[in-house]
Amino acid sequence: MTFYHPTARFSTKGKVLVVPVVSVANVAQLAADLLIASLSLHRVGIFDPRSLVPVVGAREDDLPGVTTPLELFGRENVNVAVIQQRSPALKSSKQDFVESLLEFIRTSGASAVLIIGGVDMSNRTDPQMLTPTCQIVPPGTPDLTSGPLAALNTLPIPVYTSPVSQFLHSDAEGTAIPFIPGGGLSRRILSSLSDTWQIPTVCLLQYVMEGDNRADAQLMAAVVSKVLQIEIPDWKQPSSWGHGLFGTPHDQTLYG
Numbered sequence: 559m560t561f562y563h564p565t566a567r568f569s570t571k572g573k574v575l576v577v578p579v580v581s582v583a584n585v586a587q588l589a590a591d592l593l594i595a596s597l598s599l600h601r602v603g604i605f606d607p608r609s610l611v612p613v614v615g616a617r618e619d620d621l622p623g624v625t626t627p628l629e630l631f632g633r634e635n636v637n638v639a640v641i642q643q644r645s646p647a648l649k650s651s652k653q654d655f656v657e658s659l660l661e662f663i664r665t666s667g668a669s670a671v672l673i674i675g676g677v678d679m680s681n682r683t684d685p686q687m688l689t690p691t692c693q694i695v696p697p698g699t700p701d702l703t704s705g706p707l708a709a710l711n712t713l714p715i716p717v718y719t720s721p722v723s724q725f726l727h728s729d730a731e732g733t734a735i736p737f738i739p740g741g742g743l744s745r746r747i748l749s750s751l752s753d754t755w756q757i758p759t760v761c762l763l764q765y766v767m768e769g770d771n772r773a774d775a776q777l778m779a780a781v782v783s784k785v786l787q788i789e790i791p792d793w794k795q796p797s798s799w800g801h802g803l804f805g806t807p808h809d810q811t812l813y814g
Contacts, residue, residue, distance in 0.1 A: 559606055559608075560606065561605055561606045561658045561659075561661070561662055562603055562604075562605055562606075562630070562662050563603060563604050563605070563606070564602060564603040565601060565602060565603050565604060566600065566601070566602040566603070567602075568602035568603065568630075568632050568634065568639075569667070570630075570632070570639050570666040570667055570668050571666070571667030571668075572637070572667065572668075572669050573632065573636075573637055573638060573639045573668055573669060574637060574638050574639070574668065574669055574670045574671070574672060574706045574707075574786055575639050575640075575641060575663060575666065575668045575670070575671045575672070576590065576593060576638060576639070576640045576641065576672050576674065576782060577641050577659075577663075577671060577672070577673045577674070577747075578590040578640075578641070578642065578643060578673075578674050578675065579643070579673060579674065579675035579741065579742045579743055579744045579747065580643055580645070580646040580647075580742045580743070581675040581676040581677070581738075581740055581741050581742035581744060582676040582677065582678050582739075582740030582741070582742075582766055582767070582768065583676050583766040583767065583768050583769070583771045583774065584676075584771065585675075585676040585764055585766045585771050585774045585775050585778055586674045586675045586676060586778070587642065587643065587644065588771055588772065588774070588775030588778075589674060589775045589776075589778035589779040589782065590640050590641075590642050590674075591642070591775070591795075591796050591798075591799070592775055592776060592779040592793060592794070592795065592796075593638070593640050593779050593782065593783075594631045594640055594642065594796070595618075595794040595795060595796040596779075596790050596792070596793050596794045597633065597636050597638065597788075597790065598633060599631035599632055599633050599636065599638075599639075599640060600631060600632070600633060601617075601621075601629050601630070601631055602630050602631065602632045602639075603629065603630040604626050604628065604629050604630070605626075605627075605628035605629070605630070605641075605658075605662070606628075606658070607626055607627040607628055607645075608651070609647050609648055609651035609652075609654050609655035609658065610627040610628060610643070610645045610646065610647055610648065610651075610655065611627070611645040611646055611647075611648060612627070612645070613625075613626075613627050613644055613645040614626065618796055618797060618798055619797055625644065626644075627643065627644050627645040628641065628642070628643050628644070629641070629642050629644075630642075637706075637786075637788075638786060638788065639668075641659075646742065646743075647743060652743060652746065653746070653750075655743075656743060656746055656747050656750050657750065659747070660747070660750060660751070663757065664755075664757070668757060669705065669706050669757075669758075670705060670706040670707050670757060670758040670759070670760075671757055671758070671759040671760075672707070672759075672760055672761075672762065672782060672785065672786065673744060673747060673748070673759065673760070673761040673762070674761070674762045674763075674764075674778060674782060675738070675741050675742060675744040675761065675762075675763055675764075676740060676741065676742075676763065676764055676765075676766045676774075677692075677718070677738050677739060677740055677741050677763045677764065677765055677766070678739040678740035678765075678766075678767075679765040679766055679767045680767070681720070681721055681722060681739045681740075682721070682765055683721045685716075686716075686721075686765070689714070689715070689716060690764055690765050690766075690774075690777065691715055691762060691763070691764050691765075691777070691778070691781050692715060692716050692717065692718035692762075692763050692764075692765075693710065693715045693716070693717060693718060693760055693761065693762055693763070694717070694718050694735065694736070694748060694760070694761040694763065695717070695759075695760055695761075696734075696735065696748045696749075696751050696755075696759055696761070697734050698751065698753055698755060699751070699755065699757075699758055699759045699760070700756060700757070700758045701758075702758055702760070705758050706758070706786060707758050707760055707785060707786075709784065709785055709786070709787050710760060710785050713781075713784060713785065715762070715781070715785075718736060718738075718761075718763050719736055720736035720737040720738065720739070722737060722739065723737055733745070733749040734749075735748045735749045738763065741763065744761055744763070747761075748761055760785075762778070762781060762782065762785070764777070764778045764781075772795075772799070776793065779793070780793075
């Protein structure tokens, strides 16, 4: 079955794809929300959700139709397209989802891919406490000294290293990508890139803990804009954050 279904006339050719991974604190999804709202991006397509936890809801700003687990947002005169994922992959379908997602990206004509996600703050070493954001450049990715991700070389974003191994014996890791506690499918996606991958790809990770992560999301979105050299003078929060981010207020009469 077709993985991607366009809902509007739109081409991803030459655009940078921002791919948030469902991970600790959902900071990547919140940052994607900010990018979508601030850049006035519109939904231009939906993806087959069979590999994801079923979810459906109202659309932003009371637009017609429903929100689905995985959607593409973009605008013709903006050089960035954002994939928004609202539910995690089913345990039995993780690799199927990753393969479908990477195949879409490979054939999309995108000029670069920026994967964003969270990593558990409690696993930091002392040097990692100096900055909340870090990066992973997967082996074999094309040169980043030029192109849409070139600014990454000028920013003080350290390379991510994991202070812990996923397995007791480090030789059982089986991948050059370090373990990412709380990182969701970030490591699996990066490890699944083929040796012939031709699209410049970077993963940005941010140390976070569960809670009110709006400030964390603002920071991550700001870092993304710096990496992609996008000027966003007026950051906007989606209207749904006002009533849906933490649910409705409790009825105080319940407590006397």
